[in-house]
Amino acid sequence: MGMTMTQKILAAHAGLAEVKAGQLIEAELDLVLGNDITSPVAINEMKKMNCQTVFDKDKIALVMDHFIPNKDIKSAENCKCCREFACRHEISNYFDVGDMGIEHALLPEKGLVVAGDAVIGADSHTCTYGALGAFSTGVGSTDMAAGMVTGKAWFKVPSAIRFELVGKPSKWVSGKDVILHIIGMIGVDGALYRSMEFTGEGIKNLSMDDRFTICNMAIEAGGKNGIFPVDETALQYMKEHSKREFTVYEADEDAEYDETYVIDLSRLKPTVSFPHLPSNTRTIDQVGEVKIDQAVIGSCTNGRIDDIRAAAEILKGKKVAKGVRCIVIPATQAIYLQAMREGLLEIFIEAGAVVSTPTCGPCLGGYMGILAAGERCISTTNRNFVGRMGHVDSEVYLASPAVAAASAVAGKITAPEAVM
Numbered sequence: 001m002g003m004t005m006t007q008k009i010l011a012a013h014a015g016l017a018e019v020k021a022g023q024l025i026e027a028e029l030d031l032v033l034g035n036d037i038t039s040p041v042a043i044n045e046m047k048k049m050n051c052q053t054v055f056d057k058d059k060i061a062l063v064m065d066h067f068i069p070n071k072d073i074k075s076a077e078n079c080k081c082c083r084e085f086a087c088r089h090e091i092s093n094y095f096d097v098g099d100m101g102i103e104h105a106l107l108p109e110k111g112l113v114v115a116g117d118a119v120i121g122a123d124s125h126t127c128t129y130g131a132l133g134a135f136s137t138g139v140g141s142t143d144m145a146a147g148m149v150t151g152k153a154w155f156k157v158p159s160a161i162r163f164e165l166v167g168k169p170s171k172w173v174s175g176k177d178v179i180l181h182i183i184g185m186i187g188v189d190g191a192l193y194r195s196m197e198f199t200g201e202g203i204k205n206l207s208m209d210d211r212f213t214i215c216n217m218a219i220e221a222g223g224k225n226g227i228f229p230v231d232e233t234a235l236q237y238m239k240e241h242s243k244r245e246f247t248v249y250e251a252d253e254d255a256e257y258d259e260t261y262v263i264d265l266s267r268l269k270p271t272v273s274f275p276h277l278p279s280n281t282r283t284i285d286q287v288g289e290v291k292i293d294q295a296v297i298g299s300c301t302n303g304r305i306d307d308i309r310a311a312a313e314i315l316k317g318k319k320v321a322k323g324v325r326c327i328v329i330p331a332t333q334a335i336y337l338q339a340m341r342e343g344l345l346e347i348f349i350e351a352g353a354v355v356s357t358p359t360c361g362p363c364l365g366g367y368m369g370i371l372a373a374g375e376r377c378i379s380t381t382n383r384n385f386v387g388r389m390g391h392v393d394s395e396v397y398l399a400s401p402a403v404a405a406a407s408a409v410a411g412k413i414t415a416p417e418a419v420m
Contacts, residue, residue: 002252004160005227006195009135009249013118021159021256029059030134031112032147033121035103036064040081041141042122046149054089055151061093061112062086063103066360068096071367101332101358104128104216104300109332111242115230116249120144120153125300125382127218130227131211132234133248137225158224160195161186162257165202167266172416174310175210176302176380176400179217180271182263184281192222194258197251202265203228208237209306216301217382220278272378272413273398276386284403284415294377295320295408296389297401298329298356299363302380305335307401312344314405314416315351321411326353327369333358353408365389371396378407 003011003018011019013027034042039062046052054060062082067075079096086094093112100106104125107113115133119126122144129136139153147153163182183190196218198211206214211228218226228234230248238246269283297303297311308330320326328348330336336358339345345355362369363381371377371390376397379389384396399407402416409419 001256002254004195004197004255004257005133005229005249005251006135006160006197006225007157009116009118010155010157019157021157023157024154025157026152026154027118029120029147029151029153030117031059031061031119032144033061033063033103033107033119033123033126034144035066035123036068036075036078036082037066038122038141038144040078042144042148043081043085045142045145049145049149051149054091054148057090058092059151060091060148061107062091063095063106064097064100065102065358066364067366068100068359069357099333101335102300102303102360105304105331105335108132108212109241109334111244114238114242114244114246115234116247120147124219125216127223127225128212128216128300130215130218130225131208132238133228133230135225135227138219156193158193158195160197160257161191162260163196163198164260164262165198165200165265166262167202167264168205169265169268172270172402173265173268174400174402175206175213177268177271178210178263178265179214180273180278180281180398181268183217183221183278184271185261186221188220188277188279189222191218193224196221196223196226198226198228203231204233205265207306208233209304212304213301217278220382270400270403270415272403273384275384275395275397278382278384278398287413290397290413291376292324292378292407292412293375294325294327294369294371295404296327296329296362296369296377296379296381297404298327298331299360299381300331301382302401303329303331303335305338307380308335308339308344311401311405312347314402314419315353315409316347318351318409318419320352320408324408324411325369326351326408327356327362328353329356329359329361329368331358362389378404378413380404
């Protein structure tokens with residue numbers, strides 16, 4: 001029996017001719033990632049180990065993004081811990097205020113991840129990099145510590161689900177709508193510890209930003225990772241962003257998949273996840289009357305330049321509804337600068353929105369947009385669990401940047417064309 005893309009990458013990094021689903025392997029790592037919340041825990045775990053040096057100072061990335069710029073003393077102490085560690089070990093890829101961004105947008109932008117890589121990160125949305133044809137997955141801080149010391153990690157080889165994408169999405173349907181549709185279809189544990197492998201002629205109609213969004217939320221279906229084949233779009237992205245060599249892996253024709261789903265992109269509609277699970281989805285025509293207090297456009301899921309442009313297209317020449325707070329957060333400094341050069345920031349400010357420096361901020365209930373009891377937020381983030389963005393009696397609705405921007409204008413969850 002042949003191997004899937006993910007299995008081929010893991011086999012190569014384990015030095016094996018082949019691997020099978022369920023097999024335990026030890027794999028070499030190309031990159032170990034941590035942020036300002038998870039890295040201090042890993043650093044403290046490292047102190048308990050006999051080896052006090054990192055395996056490769058160029059293959060560790062520490063990104064200060066969750067509470068950056070620091071919101072309080074605790075977050076400042078966490079960043080100080082990471083900063084001193086990076087200095088002590090001469091970590092090449094340390095990103096702090098002024099040269100930072102939300103980790104899962106920043107690393108591909110900086111060219112630190114390419115096709116064929118094996119990456120672990122102490123953040124559940126590390127699965128984002130599958131958009132480039134890499135195996136990437138989230139781990140705990142203890143595994144991050146072991147990875148920083150040894151450059152290796154243990155894995156149980158995942159089985160796979162194939163999602164065959166066909167057709168072309170309509171104007172206001174994006175990668176966010178694709179993945180919300182899928183999660184709504186299979187559930188939050190529908191891909192539990194399995195690889196979500198995307199195939200089909202419809203992929204050519206998805207931008208890199210769409211693909212990053214789709215892989216980013218694979219974990220919200222329980223997936224071990226999400227992964228796309230490496231086509232001309234991915235090759236061009238890597239050519240523009242990275243100087244690293246890469247390896248393209250393709251699934252064997254006889255690769256085994258637990259299930260195969262065919263998704264016709266042309267039939268999808270803008271989709272919204274209602275509280276309190278990403279799988280609680282409704283298409284925009286099924287939403288009904290849901291008034292909002294806040295709209296957040298940003299995060300590692302939807303803070304890239306395509307997302308910012310979509311929101312600006314909706315908001316241009318309009319005003320955010322009275323009583324609604326609209327917060328726009330470009331995911332990296334480069335995206336922020338690009339949006340500024342294109343005049344998008346001016347559009348947001350004139351519309352009555354606020355534009356933040358790159359930060360995870362409100363996504364995890366950190367800061368920059370905490371909700372009070374009874375408040376509702378439509379957000380381009382990735383989770384809408386109870387209390388995720390503030391008070392346990394608040395509500396988070398997940399949607400695309402276009403739907404979030406349209407809702408900010410209407411004061412209620414609204415289809416983009418309704419405000420154009």
